[in-house]
Amino acid sequence: MSAPLLRVENLTAGYGPVPVLHEVSFEVPAGTIAAIVGSNGAGKTTLLRALSGTLPAIQGSITVGGTPLLGVPTENLVRHGVAHVPEGRGVIGELTVDENLRLGGLWRKDRAGTTRAVAEMYEMFEPLARRRTSSGNQLSGGERQMLAIGRALVARPSLLLLDEPSLGLAPRIVDRIMAVLRDLRDRSGLTVVLVEQNAHSALPIADQAIVLSLGRITVATSAAELALDSDFRTAYLGF
Structure with a gap:
């Protein structure tokens, strides 16, 4: 597997004095798709906002391609190869x-x-x-x-941060979007961090699955392995 493009270490972030994320650490190799999954309130959107700089981190570090990005203004992240598509289709x-x-x-x-x-x-x-x-x-x-x-x-971008792209969309549109992401990874080596509550859509195209629960990583494993673990899916993903 290729070297990590994104490295997150001990990231703690939240709104005001109350943390939502608690010492989150993970890596995403270049040219792969990481699906961030979990139930409502798990901290998935907070994680993407912290990665994109729209939410200041309390502590921790974020590096992309070896460059520290914590504290870099959001509008400058594109110059470092990072693009963020927030929930709500901006x-x-x-x-x-x-x-x-x-x-x-x-x-x-x-x-x-x-x-x-x-x-x-x-x-x-x-x-x-x-x-x-x-x-x-x-x-x-x-x-x-x-x-x-x-x-x-x-x-x-070299890194695409994508928040709930399937939200409220017809299944055929979701399938089209997921197919495009898979094709971009395969053809151009795009690295994607995909936040999805709809694990049915995210896991089939992902290489890595990171499960958040109450702001902490419960498990980080291959997406294929998680998709086969029925007990874990029922406990944390609801299917």
Whole structure:
């Protein structure tokens, strides 16, 4: 297995003086998908917010490609190869699909590279190609999620942080999004940290499964192994 791209050590974070995450430590090898699973209130979204800098950490360290990122302003993380798609599909509703996608490459100096990346997103997410002049407000929930992921990918990240991409979407749209993530890992070596309550969708495409319970890692194992452990799935994942 390749060297870790993401290394998290003793990460404690929360809202105000009360920690939600308690000394969380794990590694994600480059070119793999890590599924962060667990029940509601386990701390999954808090973990992604701490990794992306939108929630200050109380203690611990976060490194990506050997570079310490704790305390780096969120808007600068893209320059270190990190892109975050938060829960809720952060699309700018007043802008068109094309304008939203191009925002993903705003920090890049090569306009031709941005244009190529946008074209690739239209190939990857065909429904967006048919809606490129539509505003974000006119899109369905599934189209908005594709657009949010596509905009993050235009930045050419090495690490994609993805929070609950299946939330509220039809199963066929979820399948499409998961297939794209698996293809990006296999073709381009993208590393993904995928937070999902829907373990049915996340585990089949993941390499590694990290189970959170009450802000602590209960187990970190291969996704295939966790999928086969019926007792553990029933106790922690509800299926």
